[in-house]
Amino acid sequence: MRLGLAANRLHHNQRDAALFRWLRACERGVRELALGLHAVGRTHDGIVRAGLLAGYDGLQRYPYGREGGLMKLVAEVVGMGPERTLDGAIYLIDPVDPSSIFPEAVALKRQCVIHGKPFISTVASARDWIEMERVHAGFAPDPGADDLLALEKQTLALIAHDAMKPQMLAFAAEHFDVLSRFDARVATGTTGQRLNELAWSRGWPAGREWVQRYQSGPMGGDAQIADLVLEHRCQRAIFFEDPHVPRQHEADIQLLERAVTTVTDEAVCMTSPRVAARWSEAVRLRARSQ
Structure with missing residues (x-):
């Protein structure tokens, strides 16, 4: 596998910067996976x-x-032929660095979402992704990643734009067992209601919410969940975005994404149904191997 790799200046300009914290935690995993880092x-x-x-020959400049x-x-995320196609990107973002909203930075995420490839923007997400791929490759679980997979102590945000709500419901139905392991789940308005209805149809106690509902996205729900992230009360977000439709509440969406990158060592965010499904499968595999 090959991933693009970039980090804003804050994340590589001192010895304990985010880029180096990630690599110190995951260098062994990078080598085990023979991961190409471009x-x-x-x-x-x-x-x-x-x-x-x-x-390490896999590191290319x-x-x-x-x-x-x-x-x-x-x-190369889009694809430039067999030798120049990336499987995703790690871009460690400083939310107040102006370069994080340059066209190429925005396009990198958008093309990852369009092509169903991982877009990894935090240290926690990068650690989580390495462990997920290690498990799929058959390596023994890394005890250093146990904190990331302690789902029973975490809150999960489940968010989907209108065109992606059917995919979110399908994902939740297929991976209901894994998602139910979380200590709590939160969602914005309509998505939350539909997820609760799904849970009740699956035997979740009637009258007890499977997810706590916040306002709809346009009415501020993304901002409410961003506040949970900043207060360290939400550790993981599965956010199915529709990259093709302009959103009137684009600023709110960006607010949530920037909150995740602000607490880079603690918050994991997945923006692709394919990536989220692969993560859930890895959670099951990891649990069986322990």
């Missing part, structure tokens, strides 16, 4: 300076961002 210039240079992934490095990652 790193934009300064991100690559920071890894080398930190002495991480030393001698791309041009600096100002020279088109991030743009090249976008094209």
Whole structure:
């Protein structure tokens, strides 16, 4: 597998920066998976300076961002032939760095969502993804990832835009056992109501909500859940976005996404039904192997 890799300046400009915290936790997993990391210039240079992934052939250097490095990652997520196609991207975002909203940064996420590939924007998401792929590859669970998979202590947000609500309901029905392991679930208006109706049809106690409902997205539900994330009361979000339809409440959507990146070591976010399903399957496999 090959992933694009980039990090805003905050996340690679000091020894304990987010990029290096992730690699120190997951370098063994990267090597076990023989993961190709196609790193934009300064991100690559920071890894080398930190002495991480030393001698690892899977680390490749791309041009600096100002020279088109991030743009090249976008094209390779879409696909540029067998030797130039990425399986997703890790982009560790500083939410107050202006470059995080440059067109190429926005396009990188959008193309990952369109093509059903992982877009990983936090340290917690990157750690979680490595462990998920290790489990699928048959490696023994990493005890260092146990905190990420302690679902019984976590709150999960389930959010879907209008065109994606059927996929969210299908996902919840297929993975109801895994999602029910969470200590709590939250959702915005209509999505929450439909998920509760699904849960009741599956035998969840009548009159007891499976998910706690907040306002609809346009009425501020995304902002309410963003506040939970910032207060460390919501640790994981599954957010099925429709990348093709302009949203009047785009600012609210971005607010939730920026909240996740603000608490980068704690919050995991998945934006693709395919990625979310693969994660849920890994949770089951990991539980059986322990």
